[in-house]
Amino acid sequence: MSLVTVDLADRTPVRAVAPEQPRGASLAAPLFRIWRRRYLFATVFALVMGLAIAALMNITPQYVATGSVIVAEAEPGAHNASMAWIQKIGDPADIESQILVIRSPRLLRLAIDAGLAAPVLAECRYAAGGGRPGPISEKKDAACTKLTSDRNALVEYLQKRYSVLSSGRSRIITIGYRSPLPETAQTMTNALIEAFLDDQREAQASSRKAASDWLHTEINQLDASIRADETRIQTFRRRKGLVKGTNAPISAERLTSISQQLSAAEAAKADAAARLGEIESRGARGAETAPAVLASPTIGALKQQLSGVAAQLANQSTLLGANHPAIRALTTERASLRERIDQEVRNVTQGLRKSYDASNALAQALRTQLDNAKTEAAAAMDDEASIEGMVRNAEIQRTRYADLVKRAGELETERRILTGSTRLVSLAELPQEPFSPKAVPFLAGGIVLAGVLAAAAALLRDYTDQRVRTPGQLMAGTGAPVFAQLPRLEPRGLMGRLSDRRRDLDLPEALARARVDPVMQTVLRNLHAHLVLAGGGESRVILVTSSKPREGKSFTAFALAGIGAASGRRVLVIECDLRRPNFDASLGLGRGPGLVGVLRGEIAPAEAVVSAGRFDVIPAGTPTSESTDLLMSERMVEFLRWTRRYDLVLLDSPPTSVLMDASMLARHADGVLCCARYGRSQLSDIVETVGNLRRAGGVVLGIAMTMVRAGRQPTYDVMRLPEPRHAGDAR
Numbered sequence: 001m002s003l004v005t006v007d008l009a010d011r012t013p014v015r016a017v018a019p020e021q022p023r024g025a026s027l028a029a030p031l032f033r034i035w036r037r038r039y040l041f042a043t044v045f046a047l048v049m050g051l052a053i054a055a056l057m058n059i060t061p062q063y064v065a066t067g068s069v070i071v072a073e074a075e076p077g078a079h080n081a082s083m084a085w086i087q088k089i090g091d092p093a094d095i096e097s098q099i100l101v102i103r104s105p106r107l108l109r110l111a112i113d114a115g116l117a118a119p120v121l122a123e124c125r126y127a128a129g130g131g132r133p134g135p136i137s138e139k140k141d142a143a144c145t146k147l148t149s150d151r152n153a154l155v156e157y158l159q160k161r162y163s164v165l166s167s168g169r170s171r172i173i174t175i176g177y178r179s180p181l182p183e184t185a186q187t188m189t190n191a192l193i194e195a196f197l198d199d200q201r202e203a204q205a206s207s208r209k210a211a212s213d214w215l216h217t218e219i220n221q222l223d224a225s226i227r228a229d230e231t232r233i234q235t236f237r238r239r240k241g242l243v244k245g246t247n248a249p250i251s252a253e254r255l256t257s258i259s260q261q262l263s264a265a266e267a268a269k270a271d272a273a274a275r276l277g278e279i280e281s282r283g284a285r286g287a288e289t290a291p292a293v294l295a296s297p298t299i300g301a302l303k304q305q306l307s308g309v310a311a312q313l314a315n316q317s318t319l320l321g322a323n324h325p326a327i328r329a330l331t332t333e334r335a336s337l338r339e340r341i342d343q344e345v346r347n348v349t350q351g352l353r354k355s356y357d358a359s360n361a362l363a364q365a366l367r368t369q370l371d372n373a374k375t376e377a378a379a380a381m382d383d384e385a386s387i388e389g390m391v392r393n394a395e396i397q398r399t400r401y402a403d404l405v406k407r408a409g410e411l412e413t414e415r416r417i418l419t420g421s422t423r424l425v426s427l428a429e430l431p432q433e434p435f436s437p438k439a440v441p442f443l444a445g446g447i448v449l450a451g452v453l454a455a456a457a458a459l460l461r462d463y464t465d466q467r468v469r470t471p472g473q474l475m476a477g478t479g480a481p482v483f484a485q486l487p488r489l490e491p492r493g494l495m496g497r498l499s500d501r502r503r504d505l506d507l508p509e510a511l512a513r514a515r516v517d518p519v520m521q522t523v524l525r526n527l528h529a530h531l532v533l534a535g536g537g538e539s540r541v542i543l544v545t546s547s548k549p550r551e552g553k554s555f556t557a558f559a560l561a562g563i564g565a566a567s568g569r570r571v572l573v574i575e576c577d578l579r580r581p582n583f584d585a586s587l588g589l590g591r592g593p594g595l596v597g598v599l600r601g602e603i604a605p606a607e608a609v610v611s612a613g614r615f616d617v618i619p620a621g622t623p624t625s626e627s628t629d630l631l632m633s634e635r636m637v638e639f640l641r642w643t644r645r646y647d648l649v650l651l652d653s654p655p656t657s658v659l660m661d662a663s664m665l666a667r668h669a670d671g672v673l674c675c676a677r678y679g680r681s682q683l684s685d686i687v688e689t690v691g692n693l694r695r696a697g698g699v700v701l702g703i704a705m706t707m708v709r710a711g712r713q714p715t716y717d718v719m720r721l722p723e724p725r726h727a728g729d730a731r
Contacts, residue, residue, distance in 0.1 A: 030459060037458035045454035052446025060131040061434035065185035066176040067193045068167070068425040071098045095166050098422075099173060102164045102196050105155045111188075111195040112155070117148045119184045120157065127180055162192060172425060182431045189428035200422040215408040222401040229394040233387055255373040262366035269359030276352040279345070299344045306337040466683045468676045474703050477683050478690040480674070483702035484527035486556065487520055487710050488678070489513040507586040510555050515562065519710075527556075527704055528563045531648075534671060534701050541640060541649040543669035543698065545662040547685035549655050551677040552706030554582070557650040558612075565614035569647035572609070574618045576665060577654040578627035581620030587612065594621025598639055599630040605642045616646075627654070631664045640668050656689045666698025673701055678708040 124144035128136045147154045163176040179185040313330040320327050471482035514520045544557040557573050564571040575583045584591050589610050595618050597603040608618045643649045653662040666672050672693050676686050690700050
């Protein structure tokens, strides 16, 4: 910091380069800023925490009941799942589509149909009353009643309270409902789960029912077609005479029968012809020996009788003569038997001839019938071929009919035992503890939020705060050097040391404390040295001013006066605040004409001087509103010329932002010392003050920062010397 006075009126202020921050400053700087705004931090923190506690006490507890279902699961018995089904299992897109189905208004309406209007109405009225018993307003009651009549409004109401989420990467979907009533939460959750499961079963059952209905339609049509074909076949058979026999069609059996009969007739004819031929070939006498004749029992009996009569005749002939009556009788009997045998042979021959003729006639008739039967059989075969085609078609239809009946039975069985690809994991249980608000997380969140908001408010307030805190700010903004940083004089007691917003000390008390404060004395000596070196050792008239009231200019003037007087200089302090003077009241100097009387010509300057111990003081005197005119007068110039008899003259002016008095005085002063209060003076006000003083013709020597926090003043303390040692002490 240069000790040479430089007029920087025409110099463009430059921004001070921030010094390199030490390690850990990135964290310490925000903490320091928050500590600097700790009152704002504490206020915002307490306010947010109060709101959080009030919200915790007034928010209606919410209960959440949850249940879960598993989707895309293979049906019972489906051991050989298709590739499409395998790809479907665990597919996130399929899970998401199921979630959208559950949240769809259609499914919510299905759940509403299960009788959810009454629980929703009770929940709405409970929430409208804030969870407190008692009637609610008509407007709220009407809004709740509307839910029971307007299904769209009820669907929107439920969509805000249902939560449908997938459980990680699994196929389980969790369904929940939030309600201030635990029973309602359980009822609503289970209603939606049941509606979803029923809808899934109905969706799959409907497809099977449609297939079953189609199968039954086809079965009925096939049954009617089969019946019509059978009727047509029977009608054709009856029309064509294609009556079935025992083992074959009647025409075939008839042809077979005629063939058999014809064979039998031919055989009988041949047999009769053979026998007749034997008889005729043997002649009249030899016919008796023919097998056919011998086969006749009558002829056999007659021959036996004839043999007996012949034997008797032979016996009698030996005894009797030819004319013996016995011989004659036997001869007659023998002739009679022969006659009868011949007659029987003729009868046998005639019978064989008749048998032959009958067999021949039968064979001819059967042959005619056989020809007719063959013709009929051929026609019947053609008809049977036609019938076989009809029967084949009927059999195909019967087979299809049997397959359709079997499939219809399977579909009906599946529909009755169908569980679907979605099944229940667990229904919602009655919640015992409220889901929100939970005291510990809620208060923890409140603490975090309060801390964040309070820190944000403190940092924002600190970053947007342009109040003076470092010399670099003033040097960069004004281009003027900072001569000194006057420490704040701490009030007595622990609380006074811990507080930044402690009361300002009265001027007499502050001056008394400054005289015994070593740091303050060191800083004041440095400031006095700057002012002396800036004047080259000659008498100096220094204007001490500030941009706003209560920024320490009066204290600085008196403290500098004390330091100057202690160094052997004659010092005069002049109160130039003619509108609101306070020297007489603060220092007990007594009311007198003062500077106002001098400027009005009522008294001489020497008469206005009041001794304040080691230095002199000229108070302002009687307050006046003509301060600017008086300070601009020629008497003020003559008065300042008179003050040159002192080594150091300090002019305590009013703030520059209030009056133009300081600007008027700056033209006549040798230099200006601006005071800026640490943590209160705005940088923009200081910059404007310095600029106005320079434009008025004043020379701004430097700036003194007042009421700086303790420990921020650069000092060079006196080294402690060792205690003197005596010769007798060394042993």
